[in-house]
Amino acid sequence: MVAKKRGEGFVEMFDGVKRQSLIWGERTHMVKFLLQKGKEIPLHTHQHEQTGYLLGGRMVMQINGKDYELAEGDSWSIKSMVPHGVRVLDDCTVLEVFSPVREDYR
DSSP: OOOOOSSOOOEEEETTEEEEEEEEOSSOEEEEEEEOTTOEEEEEOOSSEEEEEEEESEEEEEETTEEEEEETTOEEEEOTTOOEEEEESSOEEEEEEEESOOGGGO
16 A cells, blocks of 8 residues: 655644644554644543654653653654653654554544
């Protein structure tokens, strides 16, 4: 399977946070996020395992009560049902993979 999406298909989740579902298979789902400086993604949990890579920018990610300052080139992995959230320090572009597929993002 190949998906060609050159900039179209972004959904505004809430003010300053956009997502684009890039491609999904039977068990994984790749999503690109654009995060504006000064915005936050509140602490939350979900059933999906989540791994990510920061393509550009800086942010503080809280995972299971611990803060991590992340910059371009950093990556992370979050197990299912672990509380996590983000505070955006500079405009960020993030690539994340979820397993299982996020049906709510398709």
